[in-house]
Amino acid sequence: MFSISKEYAPPFEMITPFFKIGVLFYLAGVIFLLFLDPGSSYSDMNIIGWTHWFLLGFIMMIIFGAMAQLVPVVVEVGHFSVDLYLVIWPLLMAGTIIMSTGFIFLPAVLPYGGLLVLTAMIIFLYDTSMTLRRVEHISLTVKTVAVANLFLLSGIVTGFVMSLAIGEGIGVDVNKWLGVHAVLVLGGYVTLTIMGLSLILLPMFGLSHGFDETPINRAFKLMIAGVLGYFFSSLFGISWGNILFLLVMFASVSFYLQQIIIIYKTRARKENDIWAKSMFFGYGSLFFALILGILWLFIDAQKLLLGSAWFLIMGFFTFLINGHLYKIIPFLVWFKRYSPLVGKERVPMLHEMYPKREAEYEFIFSAAGVTIAGMGILFGSATLFKAGVSFLIIGAGFMFYSVAWMINYGKNKE
Amino acid sequence: MCNITKEQVYEAISTVIDPEVGFNLVEMGLIYDAIIEESCNIRVVMTLSTRGCPLHQMITQWVREAVERLEGVGVVEVDVVWEPAWNISMADDNVKAALGGGTAMW
Numbered sequence: 374m375f376s377i378s379k380e381y382a383p384p385f386e387m388i389t390p391f392f393k394i395g396v397l398f399y400l401a402g403v404i405f406l407l408f409l410d411p412g413s414s415y416s417d418m419n420i421i422g423w424t425h426w427f428l429l430g431f432i433m434m435i436i437f438g439a440m441a442q443l444v445p446v447v448v449e450v451g452h453f454s455v456d457l458y459l460v461i462w463p464l465l466m467a468g469t470i471i472m473s474t475g476f477i478f479l480p481a482v483l484p485y486g487g488l489l490v491l492t493a494m495i496i497f498l499y500d501t502s503m504t505l506r507r508v509e510h511i512s513l514t515v516k517t518v519a520v521a522n523l524f525l526l527s528g529i530v531t532g533f534v535m536s537l538a539i540g541e542g543i544g545v546d547v548n549k550w551l552g553v554h555a556v557l558v559l560g561g562y563v564t565l566t567i568m569g570l571s572l573i574l575l576p577m578f579g580l581s582h583g584f585d586e587t588p589i590n591r592a593f594k595l596m597i598a599g600v601l602g603y604f605f606s607s608l609f610g611i612s613w614g615n616i617l618f619l620l621v622m623f624a625s626v627s628f629y630l631q632q633i634i635i636i637y638k639t640r641a642r643k644e645n646d647i648w649a650k651s652m653f654f655g656y657g658s659l660f661f662a663l664i665l666g667i668l669w670l671f672i673d674a675q676k677l678l679l680g681s682a683w684f685l686i687m688g689f690f691t692f693l694i695n696g697h698l699y700k701i702i703p704f705l706v707w708f709k710r711y712s713p714l715v716g717k718e719r720v721p722m723l724h725e726m727y728p729k730r731e732a733e734y735e736f737i738f739s740a741a742g743v744t745i746a747g748m749g750i751l752f753g754s755a756t757l758f759k760a761g762v763s764f765l766i767i768g769a770g771f772m773f774y775s776v777a778w779m780i781n782y783g784k785n786k787e
Numbered sequence: 788m789c790n791i792t793k794e795q796v797y798e799a800i801s802t803v804i805d806p807e808v809g810f811n812l813v814e815m816g817l818i819y820d821a822i823i824e825e826s827c828n829i830r831v832v833m834t835l836s837t838r839g840c841p842l843h844q845m846i847t848q849w850v851r852e853a854v855e856r857l858e859g860v861g862v863v864e865v866d867v868v869w870e871p872a873w874n875i876s877m878a879d880d881n882v883k884a885a886l887g888g889g890t891a892m893w
Contacts, residue, residue, distance in 0.1 A: 446841050577837045580808075580886065582874045641875035642808070643887025704841070707806055712842075715849055716802070722809040 383441045383455045385709040389780055390462050391438025392702060396776045398430030398469070399691075400769040403742075403762060411750045411758040415678060416551065422476030427686065428558075429469040429490060435694050436566065437461055437497055439701060444504055447573055448515050453503035457496050464493035472536070480540050487536035494529045498522050517569045517593050524561025524600055528554055552615070553607045559685070560622050561600040567693060568592060568629055575633070578648060578700060579640035588632040595625035616670055626663050630656065646724065647732040651696025654740050658688020665751075680751045687743045687765075695735070695772055699727045702779040710786040721783070728778045731771045739768030789827040791857055796821040796829060799857055803849045805836070808886070812850065816877030819868065821854075828861040829854055834873045843867070 405423055413420050441458045445451050468489030475483030501522050508515050531554045538545040572589055575581065599622035606614025633656055665681035703726035711720040746761025748754075800821075801813040812818055812833065820832040831850055835843060847865045854863045875883060 442841070577840070578807075580836055580875060582872060641883075641886055704807075708842075711806075712845055715845075716852060720806065722804075723806050724809070 383452070383458060385705055387455070387458055388438050388441050388705060391434050391441070391458075392698065392776060393780070394462060394466055395431050395434035395438065396698075396773050398426065398434060400766075400773050402427040402431055403765045403769045406746070406762040406765065407759060411679070411746075411755055412753055414675065415682070416548065418476050422473045424686075425476060426469060426473040428563075429465065429472070432563065432686075432690050432694065433494075434462065434465060434469075435698070436563070437465070439570075439697070440497075440501070440566075442701065442705065443570060443573070444501060444518075447569065448505060448508050448518065449510065450504060450507045453500050453507070455500070457500045461493050461497055464489050464496070468493060475536070475540060483536045483540035484533075487533045487540075491529050491533045494525060498526055513590060513593060514569050514572060517565055517597075520597055521562050521565040521569070524557050524565065527604070528557030528562060531557060549607060553604055556600055556603045556622075560596060560603075563690065564626070565593070565596055567690070568596070571633070571693070574697065574700075575636050575652070576640075578642070579636065580642045581636045581640040584635050584639045586632070588628040588635065592625045592628035592632060595621050595628065599625055619666075619670060623663055623667055626659065630660060630663075647699050647727070647729070647736060648696045650736055651692045651699075654736070654743075655689050655692035655696065658684045658692065658743065661747075662689060676751055676753060680747060683747050683750050684743070688747070691743075692739070695739070698772075698776060699732060699779075702776065703727055703782070706779060706782050710783040714786070726779060726782050728775050731775050731778070735768050735771035735775060737768075738764045738771065742766075742768055789823055789825055789859070791823055791827055791829070791860060793821050793823065795857060796823065796831070796854055799853045800831065800850055802853050803846065805846070806842075808836075808882075810878075810882050810885075812846070814879040814882050816879065816882075817873060818850075824861070826861050827859055828863070830864045830866060832866050832868060834868055834871075836873055838869065 402423065405426065409419055409423055410417075415421075437458070441452070441455060468486045468491075471482050471486030472490060473486075475481070475486050501518070505515065505519050505522075531550055534543075534545055535547050535550055535554060537543045538547050568589065572586075576584070599618045602618030602621060603615055606612075606618055662681045662684035665677050665684065669677035669681060700723070703723045706726060707721070707723055714720050742761045742763070742765030744761070745764060746758045749756070749758025749761055797813050797818060800818055801811045804811050805815060808815070815836065817835060818831065818833045822830045822832070824830075831854060833847075833850065835846065840846070847867060850865050851863050854860060875886065878886075
């Protein structure tokens with residue numbers, strides 16, 4: 374059995390920039406929401422610029438930082454070269470800023486930002502794929518991680534080609550490939566990765582054991598089939614195929630939710646701490662996004678699509694990430710500053726290493742913000758949307774404070 | 788003839804606390820056995836609450852160090868096993884009560 378030792382665990386200083394920068398992008402991203410019109414089309418350049426800011430600067434930045442820590446835990450081998458993570462965050466940060474600027478103000482710079490993001494992701498994929506080659510026990514989770522990385526590669530190459538089309542005018546039908554890009558990245562990478570990680574993390578933190586894993590196995594297979602089917606349907610221009618494979622992806626999410634319920638039913642640890650509350654809200658949002666997504670297939674209303682995307686990104690992805698930051702950052706801090714002191718002096722428990730009151734405020738304001746702004750999108754009310762965004766900004770402020778508090782905990786021990 | 792008892796070994800290991808849940812390994816039910824040879828070499832058989840535990844190696848090191856502090860002890864080995872798999876029913880009642888008990892659902 375492989376385990377993380379100090380030799381394999383990525384250095385604290387290498388990982389914390391991902392979390393610090395990710396939360397800064399989050400805070401700035403929710404502030405930028407004030408300047409967006411919730412009635413815009415999904416292909417509006419301001420919406421696309423904001424989406425890339427948020428998904429690359431916050432979601433992907435945090436996922437990459439977390440993967441530096443979690444890849445060895447999930448696949449049970451050490452990184453091929455963890456030092457590569459030193460160059461990933463500066464490239465991703467610069468590329469995201471340039472790309473978002475390109476979408477909103479200056480399309481000519483878009484390919485340059487795209488190239489930086491592409492480079493950052495190829496470095497990440499290189500380390501991950503070389504790490505996977507060392508795995509001896511090929512479990513379903515390992516296979517899923519491998520497939521998710523292939524989808525990410527396809528998704529970012531598609532995105533880069535589109536950035537060339539917008540910035541340099543090369544002849545590619547952007548509207549046709551926008552859906553493929555979104556499905557490859559959001560369904561093929563982000564959702565599959567979250568499915569894989571949550572199968573490890575939820576039982577670990579909830580102390581769930583001996584549960585049936587049939588639903589998650591179905592979810593993995595259906596998501597892979599759905600993403601591949603959508604890709605080929607788009608490639609050959611089969612519009613009914615796109616709808617069919619979106620339904621397959623929705624079925625995958627349904628099985629995933631079933632698996633989550635099974636894990637929660639068997640959990641031994643029932644305290645409703647900030648992590649558990651964030652998971653409840655996140656999975657509730659995923660369920661709501663799923664309903665809206667299914668409705669959109671039958672009632673072609675822009676509001677339903679935007680509403681589904683809102684609850685998926687701001688409700689599900691964001692709450693799952695923020696909730697886990699209250700677990701991952703204290704662990705990293707504890708591992709660096711307190712593990713050498715075990716047996717020599719009293720060391721804090723992990724639950725003492727986050728600011729409980731501020732974390733609670735973060736949850737309340739963010740949950741209220743997502744719900745109110747989401748209703749604003751669905752009812753077409755810009756006032757309601759901006760009221761919700763105001764709550765979100767306050768919540769993001771508390772998140773920023775909490776992350777700084779956690780990272781600085783026990784700094785005098787160094 | 789070795790004078791170290793199994794109770795002493797368990798007591799030594801009970802100083803090792805899982806920082807995530809805040810309970811010691813003995814009350815968590817993670818220590819399956821402590822085999823004491825006549826030469827006072829000791830083999831601790833234990834498990835962890837999850838296979839993906841990122842503290843795996845450190846916890847086994849803390850257990851070894853805790854047992855090595857016993858007077859007259861020989862070589863200490865720690866074996867981590869996955870069968871039988873740990874579940875909450877193996878924990879002490881105070882742990883079950885603090886965590887929320889058994890397998891009830893919310």
